[in-house]
Amino acid sequence: MPQDWMKDPLLAGIDPAKMALLNSFVSQGTGKSQNEIVSLLMAAANSSRSRGLQFTPDEMERVIQVLKAGKSPQEIAKMDKMLSLMRMMQR
Template sequence: MNIPEWFQDPRISGIDPAKLSLLLKLAEQVEGKNQREMMPILLGAIASANRQNLQFSGDEFNLIFEIMKEGKTDEEKKKMDAALKRAEGFMKRANTK
């Protein structure tokens, strides 16, 4: 498994290792996938996090997402932002159930 470059960023060193492990597995699963293929994987990751009682704070989530966007083209950033908005909608619905 290739560890993503953003995973080595020192800014994430304060995040719970269990959360980072979940993110690493997620990064491996979504590598090379398009948005449509990613959505079921993201939903599964959200469900898995909920089962493990892992919740990312808004600051943690934003930091991770900003690190992941570094070095991307504007088009890639737009796609990532769109995927984030979809994931946020799913997370809000999942947390209200």
């Protein structure tokens, strides 16, 4: 994913520490399978909690919109499936 996604106006105002965490996750997830990404995402969620970084629902929605931009319908469907799985795991 190109580095310019972090400059999207939708992400303006999100704490730089949160953005750094997201950038790290995106970098680590490049080229990974869906199962590997779920594992990375769970590790990132645990890491963010331990560092006191929690994304608001609005921040998460904005990040998701940016990450979906320019993706194929198949890629978006995979992302939606992964997000649904994450939501179930958080309950």
